[in-house]
Amino acid sequence: MNQKDDHVSLNSPIPWVGPSGLSGFISSISPTSLALKAFQPDQPNIQANYIKVMLGPERDFLFHGSVRLIDGGIPEFIVDDDHLPILHDLLGQIRKNQHIEICQHDDVESSDKYTGFQDIQFTPEALPELDINQLDTASSLLGRRFDFPILITGMTGGVDKGTLINSRLAALAAEYNIPMGVGSQRIALDNPDYANIFHVKRQHPGIFLMGNLGFAQLRAANYLDLCQRAVDMIEADALAIHLNVIQEAIQVEGDRSFLGALDRLAKLCEELSVPVIVKEVGSGISANTARRLFEVGVSVIDVGGRGGTSWGYIEGLRSSSPQTKSLANSFRDWGIPTAFAVCAARHELPQASLIATGGIRDGLTVAKAVALGANFAGIGLPFLRAALLSEQELHNQMEVYVRGLKIAMIGSGCRSLSELKQKICLGHPMQRHFEQIVTAKGSY
Ligand SMILES: Cc1cc2nc3c(=O)[nH]c(=O)nc-3n(C[C@H](O)[C@H](O)[C@H](O)COP(=O)(O)O)c2cc1C
Structure with missing residues (x-):
């Protein structure tokens, strides 16, 4: 076909x-x-x-x-x-x-859910000398201080449910003082009637809000104007540009050309009234590409790695063609696992602001992401599913993440997030030590 x-x-x-x-x-x-x-x-x-x-x-x-x-x-x-x-x-x-319905009802994540975080652990501290209520979980991004290193990552709400989903997510962002992204605003640029879906600052003026467009929109001749309109539309504090090559390439109606995106991003970073964030949506950003993005002026990178929601696979579920479905299946597990991507980007760019999104499903994994160098861990699918249920469900979910993060901190003896990186280890805690001792003994 x-x-x-x-x-x-x-x-x-x-x-x-x-x-x-x-x-x-x-x-x-x-x-x-x-x-x-x-x-x-x-x-x-x-x-x-x-x-x-x-x-x-x-x-x-x-x-x-x-x-x-x-x-x-x-x-x-x-x-x-x-x-x-x-x-x-x-x-x-x-x-x-369709994206909302499929994400709500189907198994849309990579088939093995492997993010790389499974391979690291924290070394426990049995005598932490800490009070769980006095831990410092604060993290900063773009000059703003937030109470937790958790980002509600940008998600389409759709025309029918978008207003409800976004207003519930914004209430969560306000309650916990965490940043929030909206999904692609393209629909509202094409048709201003839909701008209301994204106007969450009317109810929660204090939240830190990231606008969102795709890099396919950068191909429009008037892309600078479109991006500024997206920012102004919702009084965004930053604009996220999503990269989603695999999704676009598989999607029936997707864009197929990505020529000139970096040059246009460079121009956008110069001209836009707010900082530019670049985010992948599940394939990951390599250290080399992260460097190229920072060199053109991108302020924050969300490495958006493999292990969580798989957008190429979702496009296969939408298609009527068996060939496209089979293609989408073969790309279900494509990408750099989130842990590998954030660790490599941090190594390459010690000063950069980094977000790790993709398959983060609990507070312990938030702690692991921070330990590997992320300033924030982004969470998508679980927040969307909870938002479709109720505001209370979202609150409950966030409470579990916060508790998981705090338990990881106190359990490894860390008072603040910056201490977590000294406590991670590959494999089981003390495994390397164990191997060294046993190997040395065996040589007597
Ligand atoms: C229903 C849904 C809609 C999404 N829409 C967008 C979007 O419009 N723009 C965008 O940049 N990312 C979008 N994303 C991607 C998320 O921001 C995130 O990068 C991705 O889902 C991986 O995170 P997760 O594994 O926690 O879901 C969407 C995700 C979901 C689940």
Whole structure:
């Protein structure tokens, strides 16, 4: 199958109406066409020069084009070139909602959940001389001091649930004094009606908020303007640009060219009114690429490594093509494990501000990320799932992370986060020591 024939499959078919009382459902969508199913079996030869697609109340999309029969006799509505931007808007809205639904219900993480953090432990301190209520868990980023080294990483909320999800996440950020990112604001740049989804500072003006766009948006001629508009839209304190090559390359409607991104990032860092953060979403950033990013003026890097949410795999779940699904399966475990990426980036860039995201699922792993050099550990999927349930669920989840972090600190005898790095070891605590002693004895 040619990639251009790939379609996004729709689990809940979307209704359409056309001329002369024609009507039916859309069963799948490609970046240029919509596969039509007629309501009545007596409409086998659908002829229509327009169709109206109804995504929800007051969310109609009118397309001009023509019908063509594709393999198996399925009628496909080919959208006229000048209506393709409307089709992209429709696809964008469907995509965001699908991402939420898939992340909520499916197993979307790398198959073995290996982040590299499994290979390190802390050496316990049985006599810590510390009070768990007096530990210093504070960490700073971009000149702001936060109570915990935990970031609510930027996540799409979708059009239907975005406002609710973002407002719950923002309440958590305010309650715990931790930074928060929003998901891609592209949808609101294309259609200002959706800006409300991201306006969390209206309710929580004091939080530290990161805007978000993809590096695909840097290809637009007016990218500087788009990025500044994204910042102004939500009074962002920083703008995160996400890198997601594998996701885009597998996604049915993804961008395929990443030419010139670094030069444009350099210009953006010079011009934007707030600092620029660059984040991967699950493939990791190598030490070498981290250096190149810092050299062009990027202020913070989120290494976004392998082991957590796998975006290439998610795109396979959206596709109707068995070939794309099989490709997506083979890339499910692609990437630099999060622990390796953050450790290497810290080694390469001792002074840099670093975030470790990707598969961080408990407070102990937050402590390990900090010990390896992260200023913050970013958490995505678990916060999204909790936000879909309730504000209380989010609070409970955060409490478990905070307790886990504090237990790791007191258990290893660390009063502050900076002490954690002296207490990590590869493999089991004292294993190297044990091996040395036993080896030396054996040589007598
Ligand atoms: C539902 C969902 C939507 C996401 N949307 C975005 C997005 O719009 N922009 C972005 O930079 N990252 C997005 N991410 C990626 C996360 O910020 C994070 O990098 C990734 O999920 C890995 O972290 P995790 O393993 O803790 O989920 C999204 C993640 C989830 C789960």
